[in-house]
Amino acid sequence: MPISNITNKISDTARKRAIIMLLLVTLLYFIAFSPAQINFIYTQVYGLHHLFENRLFFIISILLVLSTTAFNPILFYIFSKFFRHKFNTILRRFCPIYRIHSRRQNDFPMI
Numbered sequence: 001m002p003i004s005n006i007t008n009k010i011s012d013t014a015r016k017r018a019i020i021m022l023l024l025v026t027l028l029y030f031i032a033f034s035p036a037q038i039n040f041i042y043t044q045v046y047g048l049h050h051l052f053e054n055r056l057f058f059i060i061s062i063l064l065v066l067s068t069t070a071f072n073p074i075l076f077y078i079f080s081k082f083f084r085h086k087f088n089t090i091l092r093r094f095c096p097i098y099r100i101h102s103r104r105q106n107d108f109p110m111i
Contacts, residue, residue, distance in 0.1 A: 021079040025072060032068045035061035 039061065042048070076083040 017079050021075055024075055028071045028075075029068055032064040032071070034064075036065055 035057065039057075077087060
């Protein structure tokens with residue numbers, strides 16, 4: 001198999017993984033900010049704040065909005081080998097326990 005075909009196949013899979021990751025980030029962002037936006041639209045239309053008077057709705061919406069800061073690194077770790085490699089390198093450097101259990105030292109995956 002020619003090298004150009006292998007390179008095209010690898011770049012196509014990397015592109016597909018990047019598109020899936022972007023779609024998931026967008027979907028999770030939409031889900032996380034939906035309750036806050038529903039409340040905003042409800043208060044603009046009706047002029048009432050009844051949704052945030054419900055404590056459970058308020059707590060869930062705030063937790064969802066705050067959880068968006070954790071979604072991106074988790075998705076990057078799952079989908080990006082480069083991010084995974086750099087994260088493991090940083091973890092190995094700053095965490096002595098992880099340094100002992102680490103198997104790989106410098107074999108960087110390209111994709």
